[in-house]
Amino acid sequence: MTIDARPTGAADPLADGWRRPRGPRLGYRVDAWVALGLAGGTALSLTLTRSAGIMDDSPWWLAALWVALIALPLAARRRFPEIVALLVSIVFGVFGSIGVTDALFSSICLYVAIYSVGAWSHNRILARWSRLGIITGMFIWLFWTLIDHANQATSIPELSREGFFSPYAAYGLLQVLLNLVYFWAAYHFGDAAWHAARRSAALEARTLELAAERERTASQAVTLERVRIARELHDVVAHHVSLMGVQAGAARRILDRDPAAAARAISVIEESARTAVDELHTMLGALRADDVDCDGAQPAHQSTSTRGVDQLAELAQENADAGLSVRMQVIGDPRPVPGTIGLSLYRIAQEALTNTRKHAGAGATAELRLRYETDAIELEVTDTGRGSHPPAAPTSGEPAPGAAGGLGQRGMRERVAAVGGTLELANRPRGGYLVRARVPLAGASPAPAAEALTPADLLVPTRPVAE
Known part of the structure; x- marks a missing residue:
């Protein structure tokens, strides 16, 4: 909806055809x-x-x-x-x-x-x-x-007319000079008053436009915050509830013949529930924080989670504990990553691995690669599944009809777009599914070589749950 900030019937003060209002x-x-x-x-x-x-x-x-x-x-x-x-x-x-x-x-x-x-x-x-x-x-x-x-x-x-420059000639010249100043002042100050009124009208129009823009911005900020909260809730709940569902099913099937394995599965359920509650508390605490702005929206540079690329190894281990064989690699020299980008990549990896567990089928494995480039960071999640992944969400932002993963994939696209990156979702030619997110890292400097981690340091051992 477009809001016209100018009073009804008023022309644009900056337009050539502007007419000064007569006033009240x-x-x-x-x-x-x-x-x-x-x-x-x-x-x-x-x-x-x-x-x-x-x-x-x-x-x-x-x-x-x-x-x-x-x-x-x-x-x-x-x-x-x-x-x-x-x-x-x-x-x-x-x-x-x-x-x-x-x-x-x-x-x-x-x-x-x-x-x-x-x-x-x-x-x-x-x-x-x-x-x-x-x-x-x-x-x-x-x-x-x-x-x-x-x-x-x-x-x-009394004024003589004699001579080349007589007293009367001086009198006449004085009259001409006085009239020149007189008429110039009337002309100049009249125009000055018109231009001053035009500037005042332009300032008033811009003030109204700024007020209308502020209302639109406040409304958009509330809408964006609601979308962000929905995305965070989806990422937290979908991942952990899916993980708990898988472990609960495994525990139920092996409870009689392997109580120890069932106990381990129940421990994973407990840990997943605790982690989900902690993340929800973190998010709700951020929403109630004193630094939330007057429109109810949290500043864009702050995150409701402490998750980032440093926690990708923990995420891979969680999925390994849930029975999905995950191998993680870090390629390139690690460097500081802004919190917003780190959280976005973490959530994308979380959603991709959740979809792998849900749709890739039994015996599927996954690889999680974090690649540091000169001016960007790239996250790639692939699997070897034979199941049917959800179709990619349409570019309009609406979930695909009947697709369970529509909201998750839309959330991935929104997260990548928010940090200025690109996202690729596709079936692999040799089977499986590919999720690749690439985000620019402007101005990021590499960390010292002594602190760099090799890919072997981040290989996550897998421990599938016994059937």
């Missing part, structure tokens, strides 16, 4: 209050400008109309930024040409209008060209006004 209704109310505040400030500034004699006396209704048209449209700047900016710029230029203006708030209104196009426009191409068009028109109007006033001696008469 509170934002529209704030814009309305800002527009009313600017209208009040513009009215006060206009009154002071008229009182100072800077602006020509004009009808009060014309001044009131100018105040309304220059400020009140800003209430809709979030919803219709391009239209509002165009209207405010036209009002600014037209009424400024006839002398209806102030010295402060009209410029603030125009700045907010241009800024809002960059901050709120959904069409970024239209936002760019509409602002460039407004700015170009404003500079054309500015140059036209400066040239027109330069030819009127009554306009700013």
Whole structure:
């Protein structure tokens, strides 16, 4: 199941077609209050400008109309930024040409209008060209006004027009520089606000995705832990119960004519039961440990068993005691093996030998080889049985219908896959069955030669149970 971490109707903030959300209704109310505040400030500034004699006396209704048209449209700047900016710029230029203006708030209104196009426009191409068009028109109007006033001696008469760089020319250049900074700021900070909103939306979307991913990971961790527990239980119970069943049957058949051999078989049953209980206690203790994470899953690098490649000789001896002739060989120089890999190989060998006892038939023998290579370790279990081994589990992970060994073989595949190895399950051409697992050993260094064991050191004597 795929979980969409983005809010309903929201586009990907990193996509080219992302549109900035208009925000809650509170934002529209704030814009309305800002527009009313600017209208009040513009009215006060206009009154002071008229009182100072800077602006020509004009009808009060014309001044009131100018105040309304220059400020009140800003209430809709979030919803219709391009239209509002165009209207405010036209009002600014037209009424400024006839002398209806102030010295402060009209410029603030125009700045907010241009800024809002960059901050709120959904069409970024239209936002760019509409602002460039407004700015170009404003500079054309500015140059036209400066040239027109330069030819009127009554306009700013205190500034001389004489000379190559006259005082009036300096005044005009100052106006151009001020307008360049003014319009650049309105353009730049509008875009900056849009990009900041996009980054904020992307961060929010990623936060939601991470939360959803964490939920998926927690669910997967619980599922994987349940599979791991089921696999461990299968390996422990199947091996030891099978061993106890074989020994119990042998003891029952020879109890009357060979009590000593029956006693040995019962001792094997007792030892197998004790070992199974110990392994179950170890596994349950690990599940109840304090370092189990908050999702209920044990860390992957920890094992619920102390079994590993060092205990393969004990495993071979257990099967020999159960009546299966097992020969073990260690090829190559032994080296340290990570606990997870060691446990996986041990369980694979345990399952393979259990299947041999169950399916290989009477008189079958088995060979267990542990091969240390330069960059890998390989476990091979073969038998000479004539019985019918269970078919290999399908690659889908489901056990083969009617196959008693489906779960065991699936467990082998899961264990090998978990440590990055490969598994081969096949019938041998000359009879018998082959289980071969190969696992990489990245970074493992060989043990000192003095501690290496020869294959002869690990030959396990067989002691079949008398019939």
